[in-house]
Amino acid sequence: MTRELELSPRHGSELVSVEYSLELANDKGIEAGISVAKATEDFGDGIYVESIEEDVASDHVQDDAQLDYKIAAACGVVAGLCDAIFVGKFSLDRANEWGSAKVNEFVVWVAKQHSGFRGESLRDAIQFLEDQYPFVGDKYTAEFGGGLQHHLRDFSHHFSLEGLVFSILTQFTGKVYGTNQYGDFIAVPVEEQWFKEGLIGDNFCEKLFLGTVRWFLHMASDMAGSSSNPGEGTGIPGPLLSMIKELSALPLFKNAMDSGMGARKFISKMFNGTLFAQVDDEGREVPRRFNLRTEIGIVHELGRQALPVLLNECLTRGCYFLRHLYLEMKDNDVRSLSDLKQLDMDRILPFNNSRVVRMVSIASATFTAVDLADAAIRAALVGFTEGRVLAGKEFLLRVNYVGVTRLVFAIGVDVKTVWERRASHRQRQRNDDSADRATMEMLSLKPEHLSVLFSIERLALYEDIDRSKTVDRSEKEEWFGKWSENLPADCDLLNQGQVKQRIEELVARDGTTWKALVLIELARFVPYDSYRSETESENPDGRLDSSIKKTKCPKFDSKILEELWRDVSGDLDKSPVQQTAKELNKNAGVLDGSRTRKIVGAAGTAAVAVVTGGAAFTLAPVIAPFLAGSAVAGLSGAALTSASLAAVGGGALAAGGLGMAGGTAIIAGGGAVLGLVGGNGVTALTSLLTDSKGAFALDECSKLLTFCQSDFAQADMKPETIERIRQGLLDQIERMEIQQEILSRRSENKELDKAEKKETKKELSGLKKSLGYMRNCEKELVKLINQKSHS
Numbered sequence: 001m002t003r004e005l006e007l008s009p010r011h012g013s014e015l016v017s018v019e020y021s022l023e024l025a026n027d028k029g030i031e032a033g034i035s036v037a038k039a040t041e042d043f044g045d046g047i048y049v050e051s052i053e054e055d056v057a058s059d060h061v062q063d064d065a066q067l068d069y070k071i072a073a074a075c076g077v078v079a080g081l082c083d084a085i086f087v088g089k090f091s092l093d094r095a096n097e098w099g100s101a102k103v104n105e106f107v108v109w110v111a112k113q114h115s116g117f118r119g120e121s122l123r124d125a126i127q128f129l130e131d132q133y134p135f136v137g138d139k140y141t142a143e144f145g146g147g148l149q150h151h152l153r154d155f156s157h158h159f160s161l162e163g164l165v166f167s168i169l170t171q172f173t174g175k176v177y178g179t180n181q182y183g184d185f186i187a188v189p190v191e192e193q194w195f196k197e198g199l200i201g202d203n204f205c206e207k208l209f210l211g212t213v214r215w216f217l218h219m220a221s222d223m224a225g226s227s228s229n230p231g232e233g234t235g236i237p238g239p240l241l242s243m244i245k246e247l248s249a250l251p252l253f254k255n256a257m258d259s260g261m262g263a264r265k266f267i268s269k270m271f272n273g274t275l276f277a278q279v280d281d282e283g284r285e286v287p288r289r290f291n292l293r294t295e296i297g298i299v300h301e302l303g304r305q306a307l308p309v310l311l312n313e314c315l316t317r318g319c320y321f322l323r324h325l326y327l328e329m330k331d332n333d334v335r336s337l338s339d340l341k342q343l344d345m346d347r348i349l350p351f352n353n354s355r356v357v358r359m360v361s362i363a364s365a366t367f368t369a370v371d372l373a374d375a376a377i378r379a380a381l382v383g384f385t386e387g388r389v390l391a392g393k394e395f396l397l398r399v400n401y402v403g404v405t406r407l408v409f410a411i412g413v414d415v416k417t418v419w420e421r422r423a424s425h426r427q428r429q430r431n432d433d434s435a436d437r438a439t440m441e442m443l444s445l446k447p448e449h450l451s452v453l454f455s456i457e458r459l460a461l462y463e464d465i466d467r468s469k470t471v472d473r474s475e476k477e478e479w480f481g482k483w484s485e486n487l488p489a490d491c492d493l494l495n496q497g498q499v500k501q502r503i504e505e506l507v508a509r510d511g512t513t514w515k516a517l518v519l520i521e522l523a524r525f526v527p528y529d530s531y532r533s534e535t536e537s538e539n540p541d542g543r544l545d546s547s548i549k550k551t552k553c554p555k556f557d558s559k560i561l562e563e564l565w566r567d568v569s570g571d572l573d574k575s576p577v578q579q580t581a582k583e584l585n586k587n588a589g590v591l592d593g594s595r596t597r598k599i600v601g602a603a604g605t606a607a608v609a610v611v612t613g614g615a616a617f618t619l620a621p622v623i624a625p626f627l628a629g630s631a632v633a634g635l636s637g638a639a640l641t642s643a644s645l646a647a648v649g650g651g652a653l654a655a656g657g658l659g660m661a662g663g664t665a666i667i668a669g670g671g672a673v674l675g676l677v678g679g680n681g682v683t684a685l686t687s688l689l690t691d692s693k694g695a696f697a698l699d700e701c702s703k704l705l706t707f708c709q710s711d712f713a714q715a716d717m718k719p720e721t722i723e724r725i726r727q728g729l730l731d732q733i734e735r736m737e738i739q740q741e742i743l744s745r746r747s748e749n750k751e752l753d754k755a756e757k758k759e760t761k762k763e764l765s766g767l768k769k770s771l772g773y774m775r776n777c778e779k780e781l782v783k784l785i786n787q788k789s790h791s
Helices: 065-087 092-112 122-132 136-140 161-173 192-196 204-222 239-248 263-272 292-331 337-342 354-386 388-398 401-442 447-467 470-485 496-510 513-523 559-569 576-592 605-612 616-632 637-649 659-665 680-691 695-709 711-716 719-747 754-790
Strands: 002-007 016-024 030-035 041-044 047-049 175-179 185-189
Touching: 065 292, 065 354, 092 122, 092 204, 092 292, 122 204, 136 161, 136 175, 161 175, 161 204, 161 239, 239 263, 239 292, 292 354, 292 401, 354 388, 354 401, 401 719, 447 470, 447 496, 447 513, 447 559, 496 513, 496 559, 513 559, 513 576, 513 695, 513 711, 559 576, 576 695, 576 754, 680 719, 680 754, 695 711, 695 719, 695 754, 719 754
Parallel strands: 030 047
Antiparallel strands: 002 016, 016 030, 041 047, 175 185
C-alpha cells in the first residue's frame, strides 16, 4: 500500500512531498520513497530517500509556482490575440509610405534651417541643398553605373557609418571608393579641377569638415530623390543595404556569386525596386525600392509589432507584482500604512527573479505560438484561394518577428539563469560539503589523537592494576587483556614520556580543540564495568544468558586518569577529567530536565560504548548484531568487534572511511546527532535514535554541548562554527521528523498486527524522546552563540 505525505520542514524553503509504503521492510524499519531534488540520502532505519522535488523559490505555503506560470501563459494568449487583431501583417508598402513622409519632412526642415532658403516645397528644398552642398562623388556618376546605381555603388553615398568613413577617406586620399558593374572594388582618382573648386579640402580641418558636415547635408539632398523627381527618385541606401553592398565587395562574397541571381544582382534589384515590384491593375510593373526611406519605414513597422510584445511583458510582470504583493501583505498581516515596512520588496518586484524569468519565457513562447497559429490559419486561407506561393508570402508577412526575437532572448536568459542557479547550487553544495567536512574533522579524533587517548587509558589501567589488591588483580588483568586485543590494529601505543611529547606536537599542529574530545572520552571511560567471569557464557546470537548471574565488577581508581592527564597535558586544572564528567552530567540534566544524570543512560550504555571505545570493545558482541546486521553473522571476538565499529565508521570520510578507528572517532564529539556518518553508519545510528528510548541521543547531545562549551574548543571556535554545528543538528532533526511522521502513520495502520503495532509505537516513543533532546540541544547552542557573539 502506497500513501502520500506532505511535510513542512523546520527551516529553509523546501516543500517536501513523501510517498511511502506501510509494508514492513525488515525487523527494524520501513521503506519509503521520498520525492525531493537533492542527492539521494539514507535516513536510516530502513527509510531510503530516492528523490526529492523542491521549489526553492517558494518561501510561502500558498506561493504556487504553477499558478504563476499559468498566469504567464494567459498573458501570452491575450497579447497574441491583440497582435492578430490590431497589428496585422507586415506591409512593405506601408513602410515605404511612412518612411517617405518622414524623410520628405526632414529634408524640408533641413533646408529651412538656412536663412537663404525661400522655398516651401520638397522640390525647392532638394534643389537648394544640391546647389549649396555639391559633393565630389556626384562628379563620377558614370564610373559607378549612372543615375540608377551610382548611389548604391559609390560607398561615400551610403547613409551609414561606413559611408561617412569612405567620405572622409576620399578627402584625405583623393579617391572615390565603390564597386563597378561587375561588383569589383574600385578606387577612382579625383581630378585636379575638383581640388581647385573646393570639393576636396586644402588642410586637415577643411578635409574633416567637407568629409562629415557637407557629406551629411548632401545626403539630405539625395535621400528624398532628385529635384527632377522629388519624393519618387532612387534615393540613397540605408544602413542595412549599405552594409550588405559593402560586404558583397569582399572576396569571400564575390567569389560566391554565380552568373544568374547572384548577390550583386540581388542587391541591385533591391535598390532599384525590381525585386519587390508589383503589377498594377493595368498590367504595368510598379517598382518598390528598398532604400533609406524603406528602412526607416521598416523600423516603424517593427515598432508596431513591438507594441503587443511590450504589452505581453508588462502584463506578465504586472500580474507577478500584484499577486506577490497580495501574498506578502497576507503573510505579514498588513493592516495599516506603517505595516508596509515589513514587506520584503525583493519578493514582490518583478525583476532579478528566476520565477519572473521563467514566466517571461512562458509568456513569450505562448505569444509566439498564438502568432504563428494565426499566421498559419490566414496563410492556409490565402493558399486555398490564391495558391501556395502567395500562401507562403502571407505566412511570412504575418509573423511577428519582434516577438520571435524576444522569445529567443527570453529563452537565452532563462537558460543562463538556470545554468547560473545550478552552478550556484553546486558551489553552495561544495561549500556545504567543505563546511561539513570541517565540522566533522573538528568533532573527530584523528589516529594520532586516538593514539594519545588509548595510550592514556592503557597507562591508567597499568597503574590501577599495579595498585589493586591481589583479589581484584587477576580479574582486572583478564579484562585488560580482552580490551588490549580489541584496540585498533594500527593504534600506536606510547609510554608516558612519548604521550607528553606527542601532545605538545599535536597542540602545535592542530590547536587544542581535539583535547576537549579526548577529555570527554576519558570522562566516559569506565573500565571493568562490563566485566564477566570465565564461568559466564553467551548465546549464539550474542545475547547474555539471563540465567547466569553477573559477578561484582572491580573498581577503577579514576584519580589515576586525573594524575596522568595533568602530567602529560600540562593543564593546570586540578581535576580536568572529573570536571568534564560533571559538565556531561549537567548538560544531560539540562537536556532532559532532570537535576542529575549518569554520563551514559542504562538503555544506551552498550550502544554508546560500542562506537566510542573503552569498554566498547568487550561489549561489542552484545550490540554488534544490532548495528551491523547480517554483516557480522558468524563472527566472534576481535573480528566481531572490528566489523561492528566499521559498520558505523565506514564511508564517513571522503577518503573512503576510517574503518574501525573511524567508528570510534566519528562519534567522539557527538557527530552522530549531526548525521556526520555515511554508508551503513547512517542506518545504524538512526536505528539507535529510535530504539534506545532516547538514551543514545541524550548521551550524544550532552557530548556535543559539552564539547562546544569546553575551554579548549572555545579557544579555536568562532560563532560561525557553532552555527554550522547547529544547522547540522537542525538538518538531522528534519530527517528524523520525516521518519517520525512516517512511523506515526504506520502506527495507525489497521492492517498491522498487535506485535507490529507495539514495535512501531516503541520506536516512535524512542524517536520522540530523541527529538526532544536534540531540540533542547539546539536551543542551548543558540544561547551559546549569542553569548559568544556578545563577548
